[in-house]
Amino acid sequence: MVIRTRDTVRTSDVGEARGALARTHNVTELTVDGGGGSFRFEETVVASERLSLESTSCTGTVSGTVRTGADVVVTWFKSGRGTIGEHRAPIGRPILFHRDDEPFRWISFQQDTLRIDRDVVQKAAAERGGWAPHPLAFKPYHVPEGATLAAWWLMIRTVAAEILEGPAEVTPERDEELTVIAAAGLLTAIPHWPAGERNASPAKARLARAEAFMLEHTTEQLTVQQIAVAAGMSVRGLQSAFQRTHEATPLEYLKRIRLQMAQHLLTEGDADTVADVARQVGLPHLGRFASAYHAEFGERPSQTLRTARGSR
Missing domain, CATH: 2.60.120.10 (Jelly Rolls)
Structure with a gap:
């Protein structure tokens, strides 16, 4: 041990x-x-x-x-x-x-x-x-x-x-x-x-290509099939690689990236509304966004925004 x-x-x-x-x-x-x-x-x-x-x-x-x-x-x-x-x-x-x-x-x-x-x-x-x-x-x-x-x-x-x-x-x-x-x-x-x-050259490994593709297109409505094609992998191989490296499916990982981006935007306190932030990060369905955000961070996005504005 x-x-x-x-x-x-x-x-x-x-x-x-x-x-x-x-x-x-x-x-x-x-x-x-x-x-x-x-x-x-x-x-x-x-x-x-x-x-x-x-x-x-x-x-x-x-x-x-x-x-x-x-x-x-x-x-x-x-x-x-x-x-x-x-x-x-x-x-x-x-x-x-x-x-x-x-x-x-x-x-x-x-x-x-x-x-x-x-x-x-x-x-x-x-x-x-x-x-x-x-x-x-x-x-x-x-x-x-x-x-x-x-x-x-x-x-x-x-x-x-x-x-x-x-x-x-x-x-x-x-x-x-x-x-x-x-x-x-x-x-x-x-x-x-x-x-x-x-200087850096593009990563050649297929998992790294998948990650790079997702980070370049984070706010777009991607499918696991699109990610697999961009990486030159099968869907099953992509799922297995993400589970080993990130302990999540590709789309779960992508959603958590978007939620992290949303938290950053909300904590800056400059956003007009929670709905604006949800759209910016590629999660336009406000109810689903709020529910996922609460599950990830333990508070509703509106609370994060209020706290940020108050601290400013």
């Missing part, structure tokens, strides 16, 4: 916070500045050997140089300010550590970090791209939008739910399956190619 360890640190002591960060992250030149006021730090880490999820909040300033080593490391800020290298980390968008030694500075922040075994990511990329397993280059500091961002958040919700709420012991097979799901979500969100090449 694979053991998922869980470690939580809550402290108002700068030195204790620094020690916790030093244990969690492979960081050189690590500094933690409490800012002279009331200092609070909290970090929860749930990890297996292949996959870990870290949630950190800090009222001070943390800086240093991260060494990614054997993992691909991607982070996203919920609040605060941060830079990775010379690039500002956007709120609510994943940003990848691209170099093995990358400087960072995070100020009064809430942030989550996902670490994925690099070998698993490279193997998944090779299967999707139709090349031999090879070190990867990623588009520097790419910020996904639209359907690819929705695919990222769908993966995070799937992975986080199991890591945070699932059992502490899982089979090696399930640990590998979840790591592959995480890798697939990352590779969908961030353009990549074998190191040494100049």
Whole structure:
């Protein structure tokens, strides 16, 4: 069995916070500045050997140089300010550590970090791209939008739910399956190619072609037959591939992508009506949209929109 360890640190002591960060992250030149006021730090880490999820909040300033080593490391800020290298980390968008030694500075922040075994990511990329397993280059500091961002958040919700709420012991097979799901979500969100090449080329694997077709035509009324033809697969083969990789049928996966896009539009608070958002994401039947949205997120879309407008 694979053991998922869980470690939580809550402290108002700068030195204790620094020690916790030093244990969690492979960081050189690590500094933690409490800012002279009331200092609070909290970090929860749930990890297996292949996959870990870290949630950190800090009222001070943390800086240093991260060494990614054997993992691909991607982070996203919920609040605060941060830079990775010379690039500002956007709120609510994943940003990848691209170099093995990358400087960072995070100020009064809430942030989550996902670490994925690099070998698993490279193997998944090779299967999707139709090349031999090879070190990867990623588009520097790419910020996904639209359907690819929705695919990222769908993966995070799937992975986080199991890591945070699932059992502490899982089979090696399930640990590998979840790591592959995480890798697939990352590779969908961030353009990549074998190191040494100049830029990304279209993925050759049939499943990757199916995913790309769906993300390019997310708001259109697609059928599973159309997706299969675009990917060069049989309907049965397409269904099996999606079940293995996304634990959903192609149309279930597509609907969840649309719902993620809808949630993003609603939480921005700029939408005129829920019906407008439903049409924008390709779910024009308002009653069905509202029911599916409630099943996915636990609240009605009108409530999400009201909350967003109120917070603004």
